[in-house]
Amino acid sequence: MEYLDFELPIKELEEQLEKCQIIGEESDVDVTDTCKQIEKKLSETRREIYKNLTAWQRVQLSRHPNRPYTLDYIRAICGETWLELHGDRNVKDDKAMIGGLGKIGDQSYMLIGQQKGYNTKTRQLRNFGMANPEGYRKALRLMKSAEKFNIPVVSFIDTPGAYPGIEAEERGQGEAIARNILEMTRLKVPIIVVIIGEGASGGALGIGVGDKVLMLENTWYSVISPESCSSILWRSWEYKEVAAEALKLTASDMKKLKLIDEIVKEPEGGAHANRERAFEIVKNKISKHYEDLKKLSPEKLVEMRMDKYCNMGVFSG
Amino acid sequence: MTAWFKRKEKGIQTATEQKKDTPKGLWYKSPTGKIVEYEELAKNFYVSPEDDYHVRIGSKEYFEILFDDNKFTELDPKLSSKDPLKFEDTKKYVDRLKSAQKKTGLKDAVRTAIGKSMGKDLVVACMDFSFIGGSMGSVVGEKIARAIDMSIKKKVPFLMISKSGGARMMEAALSLMQLAKTSAKLAQLAEAKIPYISLCTDPTTGGTTASYAMLGDINISEPGALIGFAGPRVVKEATGKDLPKDFQTAEFVKEHGFLDFIVHRSELKQKVNLYIDLIQNEPIRK
Numbered sequence: 001m002e003y004l005d006f007e008l009p010i011k012e013l014e015e016q017l018e019k020c021q022i023i024g025e026e027s028d029v030d031v032t033d034t035c036k037q038i039e040k041k042l043s044e045t046r047r048e049i050y051k052n053l054t055a056w057q058r059v060q061l062s063r064h065p066n067r068p069y070t071l072d073y074i075r076a077i078c079g080e081t082w083l084e085l086h087g088d089r090n091v092k093d094d095k096a097m098i099g100g101l102g103k104i105g106d107q108s109y110m111l112i113g114q115q116k117g118y119n120t121k122t123r124q125l126r127n128f129g130m131a132n133p134e135g136y137r138k139a140l141r142l143m144k145s146a147e148k149f150n151i152p153v154v155s156f157i158d159t160p161g162a163y164p165g166i167e168a169e170e171r172g173q174g175e176a177i178a179r180n181i182l183e184m185t186r187l188k189v190p191i192i193v194v195i196i197g198e199g200a201s202g203g204a205l206g207i208g209v210g211d212k213v214l215m216l217e218n219t220w221y222s223v224i225s226p227e228s229c230s231s232i233l234w235r236s237w238e239y240k241e242v243a244a245e246a247l248k249l250t251a252s253d254m255k256k257l258k259l260i261d262e263i264v265k266e267p268e269g270g271a272h273a274n275r276e277r278a279f280e281i282v283k284n285k286i287s288k289h290y291e292d293l294k295k296l297s298p299e300k301l302v303e304m305r306m307d308k309y310c311n312m313g314v315f316s317g
Numbered sequence: 318m319t320a321w322f323k324r325k326e327k328g329i330q331t332a333t334e335q336k337k338d339t340p341k342g343l344w345y346k347s348p349t350g351k352i353v354e355y356e357e358l359a360k361n362f363y364v365s366p367e368d369d370y371h372v373r374i375g376s377k378e379y380f381e382i383l384f385d386d387n388k389f390t391e392l393d394p395k396l397s398s399k400d401p402l403k404f405e406d407t408k409k410y411v412d413r414l415k416s417a418q419k420k421t422g423l424k425d426a427v428r429t430a431i432g433k434s435m436g437k438d439l440v441v442a443c444m445d446f447s448f449i450g451g452s453m454g455s456v457v458g459e460k461i462a463r464a465i466d467m468s469i470k471k472k473v474p475f476l477m478i479s480k481s482g483g484a485r486m487m488e489a490a491l492s493l494m495q496l497a498k499t500s501a502k503l504a505q506l507a508e509a510k511i512p513y514i515s516l517c518t519d520p521t522t523g524g525t526t527a528s529y530a531m532l533g534d535i536n537i538s539e540p541g542a543l544i545g546f547a548g549p550r551v552v553k554e555a556t557g558k559d560l561p562k563d564f565q566t567a568e569f570v571k572e573h574g575f576l577d578f579i580v581h582r583s584e585l586k587q588k589v590n591l592y593i594d595l596i597q598n599e600p601i602r603k
Contacts, residue, residue: 081601083591085535087574101595108598134574145534148510149596 001272002065006049006057010269013042046269053218055244055253059226061218062197066272068279069129070113070156071098073196076279077286078102078111088137091171096127096163097135097207099142101151104287110146112139112207113156116197129198130163133176136206140180143187152190152290155207160225162203177206184209185309186302190293192286194264195219195251196271211305212289213259215251216282217266221259222249259312345372362582371539371582373519376428376443379478383441383586389432392440393463397424398456402489410487413449421447425456426481429464431473435590435602440468443478446520452485453524458495461529465502474512474593479530483523496528503532512596514589517544517567517576535577535592538567539585545570 003011017038024031053061061067074082084100086093099112114131117123139155146153162173184191184207193210199221215221224232226244231237248254251263264285267274293301343355347365358365362382363372381387397418404410418424426448431440442464444451461477468475484492506513515533517526519542526546530536538544545552545565553560563569567579580588594601 081591081595083578083588083595085577086571087576089531090574092574093572101592103595103601106600108595138574145596148507148534149512149598151596151598 004057004060004064006053006060009045010042010049013038013045017042043268046273050269054241055220055247055250056226056241058218058250059198059220059240059244061270061272062220064218064270064272065118067197068271068275069118070115070158070196072275073156073194073279073282074098074100074102074111074113076276077104077283078109082111085142086138088134088141090134090137092132092134094127094132094135094138095125096129096159097131097139099139104283104290107287107290108151109154109286109290110142110151111154111156112142113196114159114203114207116158127163129159130161131159131203131206132163132165132168133171133173136162136173136176136180139207140176140183143184143191147187147189150189152192152293153187153210154286155191155193155210157193157195157199157204157208157221158197159200159203160198161200162206174202177202180206181209185305188298188302190290190296190301191305192289192293194282194286195221195260196282198225200225209305209309211293211301211308212261214262214264214285214289215254215260216264216271216278217251218270219251220244220249221251221254222247347372362585364582369540369581371519371541373446373480375445375447375480376423376478379443380428380430380432380441382582383434383439383476383589384430384432385434385436389430389441392429392431392467393460394424394428396456396460398454398488400487401491402487404487404489406487413487417448421445423448425460426451426453426485427457427460429460429467431467431471434586437590437593437602438471438473439476439589439593440464440471440473441476441478444480444525446480446482449485449487451481451525452483452487452492453481453495454485454488454492455495457485458492458498461499462502465499465506468511469506469509472509472511474514474597475506476514476516476589477529477533478516478518479521479525480518481521481523481525481530483525493524496524499529500532503529507534512593514592516585516589517542517570519543522546522548531575533577534596536575537588538570538576538579539582540567540579542567544575 020031020035020038023029081103082100096114098115101108102111114129115126116129117126143153162177191210193208193213195215197219201223226240226247227237229243229247230239254260255263267277271278345353345355345358347368347370349368351365351367353365363374363378380389398414400410423445427442427444429442431438442461465475503513513534515530515536517530517538521530521544543565544567549560549565570576571579590602
């Protein structure tokens with residue numbers, strides 16, 4: 001397990017607890033009470049730290065190396081029913097964007113999402129979760145297939161942005177994202193979007209238009225990453241914390257601005273502290289929202305989605 | 318299974334004439350030089366056990382693999398080719414057809430059938446490479462079109478197993494137009510929202526690739542299969558370039574975005590039916 005700066009008190013207490021348990025196992029000293037006390041303190045410390053997180057700390061948590069990624073969620077939620085599908089039928093199979101079919105309970109879903117790697121080799125393979133145009137086109141192909149067979153779509157968002165590469169521009173990164181956004185506003189099946197990590201700009205929205213957009217507690221979603229924002233507006237990377245606050249990119253800010261539909265509470269200590277619990281929570285949320293959405297006719301669904309996005313924006317006069 | 322360990326009488330009781338002998342001398346040698354006895358190969362889905370090489374098989378074997386207890390109803394078994402162009406190369410087309418029919422015991426390069434696969438109806442069209450290189454002429458086009466009609470009529474998923482050198486030259490443009498005919502039928506199938514699975518096997522080339530093989534709701538393949546439009550020799554001659562080592566292999570084609578997945582032949586039946594259950598939102602059959 002890796003720890004962020006502000007998580008260090010938790011690390012200390014966890015180490016104390018481990019030592020205490022070892023002493024209990026190796027000697028005759030009764031350590032039950034001591035262990036219980038440390039556990040209590042650990043729980044309090046966790047709660048205290050996670051209650052008062054700054055925007056920047058949330059950004060750090062959203063990138064925590066132990067945080068579950070898209071395929072971790074899907075494999076845990078769908079188990080053996082998961083059938084990954086590949087390719088955009090055009091130029092490439094983008095490894096930064098995954099998709100396929102799976103069951104949650106008795107219901108089939110088309111699941112798509114950006115995928116990050118968990119070590120140097122897989123990070124490169126997954127291009128750090130930055131999709132190329134073919135990734136967006138693969139996602140669209142799968143969503144259209146889902147629409148054809150009346151299968152709902154679940155989209156997991158976790159990207160530092162669409163890939164800013166030469167070939168990505170040659171193949172039309174902008175067009176690919178634009179096309180997805182347009183098609184998703186019109187898709188005749190329910191779309192549930194879950195932001196599980198980073199939600200950076202058009203790269204996120206390219207698979208992010210939905211009937212229900214959920215954000216896990218320790219994620220961020222905005223028009224730009226705080227680092228890039230800092231370097232553009234402050235002309236230095238030093239102002240990332242200030243930028244993070246200013247961008248109002250946390251789940252609670254986004255909810256207040258009515259740009260997302262729901263905040264999903266993570267297990268104590270974040271999704272990475274209790275992955276199994278995080279999978280369970282997300283699975284239940286998807287099922288719950290689908291149960292509501294499936295009652296709507298395709299026309300009503302599209303109309304409501306339309307209204308939702310048309311009501312976004314603040315202005316006077 | 319015979320409970321041989323429970324038998325009461327000692328010794329071998331089977332009469333010599335009832336002994337089921339493997340005909341000797343039937344061995345298969347894979348391209349990497351691995352040798353396997355034919356019977357063992359058949360048990361292993363015609364995949365060489367040592368190097369996983371997927372041996373080219375025909376409709377007989379695929380039907381056996383896909384249909385429960387090898388039970389199926391063949392569709393249009395009598396449809397056979399004519400020679401409308403009086404075509405003649407080194408041999409007359411009519412003679413070529415006759416000798417191919419005699420050699421293979423097949424009427425033409427595709428067989429179509431409906432039957433149960435894991436308990437549910439499935440329409441399968443499977444090409445035979447042994448019949449004039451699995452070439453597509455009027456009969457292949459028509460049989461595939463009629464199989465699709467059957468799928469639409471019965472609302473049953475359609476699986477196309479391609480294995481073809483492309484359009485049949487001896488029927489010239491009549492062959493070419495089978496691309497349009499089969500594609501048009503697949504458009505109807507799509508409008509009826511019936512799942513279409515295209516399995517590209519070794520080799521899938523030319524007009525086959527440029528029509529039904531690439532039009533599946535999912536396109537899938539077997540490991541190492543050659544899939545392409547122009548053959549590797551033609552591409553090499555036209556471009557004057559050395560081709561990548563894995564050029565036009567299933568793995569190459571998947572990497573370039575045209576295959577949903579590559580499936581080992583031993584998992585073919587299960588994976589095809591898993592997809593059907595998922596996309597039709599039905600319970601997963603075990």
